[in-house]
Amino acid sequence: MPSSNQASDQEIELLRLVTVGSVDDGKSTLIGRLLYDTKGAFEDQLQAVRKDDGADDGADSIDLAQLTDGLAAEREQGITIDVAYRYFSTPKRKFIMADCPGHEQYTRNMVTGASTANAAVILIDARKGVLQQTRRHTHIIGLLGLPHLIVAINKMDLIDYDEATFTRIKEELSEFCARQHIHDLICIPISALAGDMVVDRGDNMPWYSGQTVLEALEGVEVSGHIDECDFRFPVQYVCRPQTKELPDFRGFMGRIASGTVKAGDEIMQLPAGKKSKVKEIVTFDGDLDEAFAPQSVTLTLEDEIDISRGDIIVHADKAPQIAKEIDAIVCWMGEEPLTPRKKYLIKHATNTVKAMVSEIQYRTDINALTQDENAEELTVNEIGKISLKLMSPLTFDHYADNRATGNFIIIDSFTNNTVGAAMIC
Amino acid sequence: MSQHKLTQLQELESESIHIMREVVAEFRNPVMLYSVGKDSSVMLHLARKAFHPGPLPFSLLHVDTGYKFKEMYEFRDWYVKEVGAKLIVHRNEDAIAKGMNPQEFGVARCCGALKTGALLEALEIGGYDAAFGGARRDEERSRAKERVFSMRDSFGQWDPKNQRPELWSLYNGRIHDGESVRVFPISNWTEMDVWQYIREESIPIVPLYYAKERLMVERGNHLIPAEEGQFLLEGEEPKMVMSRYRTLGCMPCTGAVRSSATTIEGIIEEASIATRSERETRIIDHGSNSMEDKKKEGYF
Numbered sequence: 001m002p003s004s005n006q007a008s009d010q011e012i013e014l015l016r017l018v019t020v021g022s023v024d025d026g027k028s029t030l031i032g033r034l035l036y037d038t039k040g041a042f043e044d045q046l047q048a049v050r051k052d053d054g055a056d057d058g059a060d061s062i063d064l065a066q067l068t069d070g071l072a073a074e075r076e077q078g079i080t081i082d083v084a085y086r087y088f089s090t091p092k093r094k095f096i097m098a099d100c101p102g103h104e105q106y107t108r109n110m111v112t113g114a115s116t117a118n119a120a121v122i123l124i125d126a127r128k129g130v131l132q133q134t135r136r137h138t139h140i141i142g143l144l145g146l147p148h149l150i151v152a153i154n155k156m157d158l159i160d161y162d163e164a165t166f167t168r169i170k171e172e173l174s175e176f177c178a179r180q181h182i183h184d185l186i187c188i189p190i191s192a193l194a195g196d197m198v199v200d201r202g203d204n205m206p207w208y209s210g211q212t213v214l215e216a217l218e219g220v221e222v223s224g225h226i227d228e229c230d231f232r233f234p235v236q237y238v239c240r241p242q243t244k245e246l247p248d249f250r251g252f253m254g255r256i257a258s259g260t261v262k263a264g265d266e267i268m269q270l271p272a273g274k275k276s277k278v279k280e281i282v283t284f285d286g287d288l289d290e291a292f293a294p295q296s297v298t299l300t301l302e303d304e305i306d307i308s309r310g311d312i313i314v315h316a317d318k319a320p321q322i323a324k325e326i327d328a329i330v331c332w333m334g335e336e337p338l339t340p341r342k343k344y345l346i347k348h349a350t351n352t353v354k355a356m357v358s359e360i361q362y363r364t365d366i367n368a369l370t371q372d373e374n375a376e377e378l379t380v381n382e383i384g385k386i387s388l389k390l391m392s393p394l395t396f397d398h399y400a401d402n403r404a405t406g407n408f409i410i411i412d413s414f415t416n417n418t419v420g421a422a423m424i425c
Numbered sequence: 426m427s428q429h430k431l432t433q434l435q436e437l438e439s440e441s442i443h444i445m446r447e448v449v450a451e452f453r454n455p456v457m458l459y460s461v462g463k464d465s466s467v468m469l470h471l472a473r474k475a476f477h478p479g480p481l482p483f484s485l486l487h488v489d490t491g492y493k494f495k496e497m498y499e500f501r502d503w504y505v506k507e508v509g510a511k512l513i514v515h516r517n518e519d520a521i522a523k524g525m526n527p528q529e530f531g532v533a534r535c536c537g538a539l540k541t542g543a544l545l546e547a548l549e550i551g552g553y554d555a556a557f558g559g560a561r562r563d564e565e566r567s568r569a570k571e572r573v574f575s576m577r578d579s580f581g582q583w584d585p586k587n588q589r590p591e592l593w594s595l596y597n598g599r600i601h602d603g604e605s606v607r608v609f610p611i612s613n614w615t616e617m618d619v620w621q622y623i624r625e626e627s628i629p630i631v632p633l634y635y636a637k638e639r640l641m642v643e644r645g646n647h648l649i650p651a652e653e654g655q656f657l658l659e660g661e662e663p664k665m666v667m668s669r670y671r672t673l674g675c676m677p678c679t680g681a682v683r684s685s686a687t688t689i690e691g692i693i694e695e696a697s698i699a700t701r702s703e704r705e706t707r708i709i710d711h712g713s714n715s716m717e718d719k720k721k722e723g724y725f
């Protein structure tokens with residue numbers, strides 16, 4: 001390894017996070033600040049968004065919000081429409097940040113950004129406190145099962161850095177989060193504009209002794225403990241080279257969705273339930289004795305059993321559920337509403353099956369957080385619980401038990417568009 | 426306590442392999458765009474890992490403008506043979522015969538004919554329904570919102586307002602006849618990740634990335650190679666400059682940077698303190714919106 005003051009790559013972990021808030025909350029300014037202060041944005045990219053007052057005095061002369069709006073359509077309208085992915089790193093971690101618009105009409109984008117994240121940063125305007133939109137954002141983070149929530153209470157500079165206001169907002173949020181099953185909540189008073197408590201502490205809040213936003217991001221657990229769940233291996237592709245060197249090789253390729261596997265383990269293929277033992281765990285860099293989520297590997301088995309794409313390999317004594325009728329919480333993303341008796345395709349892990357909506361159990365009023373049990377449809381950006389009948393049995397876990405095998409997407413078989421995101425419950 | 430931790434590079438590698446396997450499993454006729462640069466070297470390496478011990482289940486496609494550096498052609502032919510891949514080279518012979526060049530026709534028209542035009546032509550001739558590309562979201566701001574599976578209509582065009590949401594690690598690869606997808610397996614990699622991975626995995630790259638004394642002219646803020654056949658402006662005096670390329674494109678439109686990095690460690694050291702993005706040396710990106718417009722027309 002070369003001499004370098006950075007931690008070696010061996011120690012650098014990856015944290016995927018989602019940031020949610022509206023333009024008014026100063027979210028773009030916060031992200032711009034993180035990128036600027038961790039040098040996640042380059043000089044020529046900054047120049048393109050530098051304000052035209054000629055002076056170059058660091059972050060102050062840059063329209064930080066402009067750094068993050070990628071498409072011309074967005075810059076024209078001054079809003080963020082789509083999920084944008086940002087990258088920055090510190091000597092400890094690399095961060096992949098899904099930057100989502102906060103407005104209600106973009107709930108689907110927030111769900112998309114949150115689906116791959118292990119931590120969320122939500123913005124609150126300190127002058128306004130906990131609003132309906134804060135409750136909506138928090139509820140969605142809870143639904144998607146993100147283990148960590150960081151709430152940045154922004155614009156502290158506009159309320160004279162008042163500790164009492166911060167404490168009041170924090171208490172109100174803590175109570176609400178507990179009801180949403182979010183247990184790891186970190187509240188931080190910040191001024192994104194002035195830079196207080198984002199990367200640097202600043203001098204304005206000596207009363208606050210907690211973490212800065214960046215310290216919190218460097219501190220949360222990254223893995224989501226996916227390797228501690230039961231072993232699930234959705235088969236992506238069957239490798240049969242049939243070459244002179246490998247005439248009989250038959251390997252099952254996939255990425256371990258959860259858990260760990262060892263050579264010699266007794267396994268079962270689902271849904272048919274045929275059993276065998278793991279012979280080898282093959283990789284380009286040599287065979288492994290043990291592999292874990294989220295590694296991509298190739299498994300060979302002791303016995304010639306019939307396995308194809310869409311099947312899931314599990315430990316014989318830790319079987320998931322198999323059913324042709326399932327319930328799920330759905331975030332609807334299609335322009336055409338979801339209605340009972342409509343037929344769709346669902347893609348779950350590596351398996352695609354036909355499905356029919358048998359019932360809408362309820363629609364959640366995403367602002368009041370009440371449930372309407374008489375709902376007849378789910379329109380775009382709405383969330384509700386539905387029941388589905390499937391053409392063939394699905395092998396799955398409940399989302400609450402296993403984020404990796406508890407989710408699926410809904411595809412409109414006519415337009416081929418992705419129209420829904422679902423979590424099995 | 427769990428001992429099961431991947432480094433961030435291992436996690437990125439696993440994600441990229443997962444994406445490549447999804448494409449091969451779900452598409453009829455995929456192809457991998459191969460541009461000879463460092464990102465292509467990483468893509469090819471990842472593909473070999475993804476399908477080991479089997480052979481690569483797709484061909485490589487090089488869209489050649491005829492304006493690439495000599496070292497790039499040499500490297501391409503050597504490396505492709507070395508790893509046993511099948512290479513298809515496609516050129517817009519029509520435009521090349523008519524003498525298309527960026528000086529007379531402008532950068533936009535030249536790229537439009539020799540890159541975008543040739544690419545769309547090659548994809549149509551091959552009948553490919555999926556094409557892997559090495560674009561990364563950190564490169565350019567219109568790419569920050571690109572999907573891993575980027576839907577293209579039957580004209581190869583990108584509509585930024587009509588892209589499918591991508592949730593968890595589920596990619597929707599269903600398309601109608603005539604449509605295709607561009608797939609970006611290294612979307613989540615940064616320039617630094619690419620260089621570190623090249624070091625960790627000892628991946629071969631074109632020698633142009635390493636610094637040496639090269640004949641250059643200074644044009645504005647750019648160092649332009651003064652190689653044979655290069656178009657020089659009046660009054661430009663070529664001189665030897667210790668320099669290297671951060672990205673590789675066509676010779677007339679790719680600038681070099683002053684550098685003394687003769688090893689991969691040196692390059693990583695430079696990348697870690699770089700204050701300007703790597704695409705700054707790519708003339709095609711300059712001008713407002715140019716990448717977004719080019720993508721809409723069918724470019725990567």
